[in-house]
Amino acid sequence: MALASIKLDGGTALVTGTASGIGKEVAFAFAEAGAHAIVLVDLHAPDIMLEKCRQYAAHPDLRLLPIAANITVEKDVENMVQSAISAFGRIDYCVHSAGIGCISRAPTERLDVEAFQHTMTTNASGTMLVLRAVSNLMAKQEPRTYTSPRSNATRSLGRGAIVVISSIPGIIASPDMMPYTVSKHAVIAIAKTAAVDNFRHNIRVNIVDGLSWIKGLRAMSALQRAAVPEEVADAIVFLCSPAATFINGSALVIDAGMTLTALRSNL
Numbered sequence: 001m002a003l004a005s006i007k008l009d010g011g012t013a014l015v016t017g018t019a020s021g022i023g024k025e026v027a028f029a030f031a032e033a034g035a036h037a038i039v040l041v042d043l044h045a046p047d048i049m050l051e052k053c054r055q056y057a058a059h060p061d062l063r064l065l066p067i068a069a070n071i072t073v074e075k076d077v078e079n080m081v082q083s084a085i086s087a088f089g090r091i092d093y094c095v096h097s098a099g100i101g102c103i104s105r106a107p108t109e110r111l112d113v114e115a116f117q118h119t120m121t122t123n124a125s126g127t128m129l130v131l132r133a134v135s136n137l138m139a140k141q142e143p144r145t146y147t148s149p150r151s152n153a154t155r156s157l158g159r160g161a162i163v164v165i166s167s168i169p170g171i172i173a174s175p176d177m178m179p180y181t182v183s184k185h186a187v188i189a190i191a192k193t194a195a196v197d198n199f200r201h202n203i204r205v206n207i208v209d210g211l212s213w214i215k216g217l218r219a220m221s222a223l224q225r226a227a228v229p230e231e232v233a234d235a236i237v238f239l240c241s242p243a244a245t246f247i248n249g250s251a252l253v254i255d256a257g258m259t260l261t262a263l264r265s266n267l
């Protein structure tokens with residue numbers, strides 16, 4: 001059953017990390033919500049995605065562009081944005097999902113410095129490079145508008161909407177996970193700064209914090225499980241949609257209430 005409640009008025013989406021996990025589901029969710037074009041970015045161009053995107057497409061003429069890019073390499077990120085512009089003329093939604101998880105678990109006194117730097121380069125610097133290139137591009141495009149069928153009122157969709165993915169370790173500390181925890185705190189800081197910097201361009205930047213694969217955290221969620229990628233993807237597309245035009249700089253926590261309270265009488 002399609003989630004008909006999330007609707008896009010066409011538009012071009014650029015999604016990083018589409019070969020797997022959340023990024024892949026975000027591409028499907030954009031197709032289902034009615035995007036006109038989707039740019040699919042990963043280390044290796046994720047061709048296998050194309051057929052499935054078409055299968056879910058609500059737009060009768062969905063256009064797809066797979067791009068191979070390493071989001072930690074400035075030139076790759078610039079080329080990625082230029083290729084999207086050459087193909088589709090603009091980017092209305094950018095979802096940055098490419099990233100790495102916890103590649104090293106160790107307490108502070110035995111921290112693996114190389115793992116720390118690699119995680120920061122991929123998750124933090126990668127986010128900075130993508131937001132830099134996409135903000136620069138979006139700032140130059142004309143804003144779009146949306147007319148509500150209910151009220152017949154027209155409001156601006158702005159010049160674009162960006163969503164980045166942090167994680168629950170982006171808002172709390174977890175033992176033995178300094179590289180990932182620091183990188184995800186940094187992702188939130190980068191996105192919030194970009195949201196403020198982009199006020200003047202009318203570009204919205206939001207964050208989702210998904211409940212991660214960490215076993216101990218999962219057991220603490222009210223539903224006793226992690227979110228499935230689709231549950232995160234649908235929330236992301238909502239944040240890009242006309243339904244979210246007044247949501248900016250927010251960090252949406254998708255954790256079934258796990259971080260809501262420290263009291264767990266029924267768990």
Ligand SMILES: NC(=O)c1ccc[n+]([C@@H]2O[C@H](COP(=O)([O-])OP(=O)(O)OC[C@H]3O[C@@H](n4cnc5c(N)ncnc54)[C@H](O)[C@@H]3O)[C@@H](O)[C@H]2O)c1
Pocket residue numbers: 016017018019020021022023041042043069070071072097098099100101122126165166167168209210211212213226
């Ligand atoms: N899986 C979870 O439970 C969870 C929870 C919360 C947040 N997150 C975050 O969501 C994001 C996506 O996670 P996921 O579970 O979908 O991971 P995943 O490993 O399934 O997918 C990540 C994708 O990013 C790509 N990628 C990695 N480094 C790249 C680079 N330098 N350049 C281009 N592409 C690159 C990978 O090839 C992969 O296809 C990550 O930032 C992760 O931290 C995941």
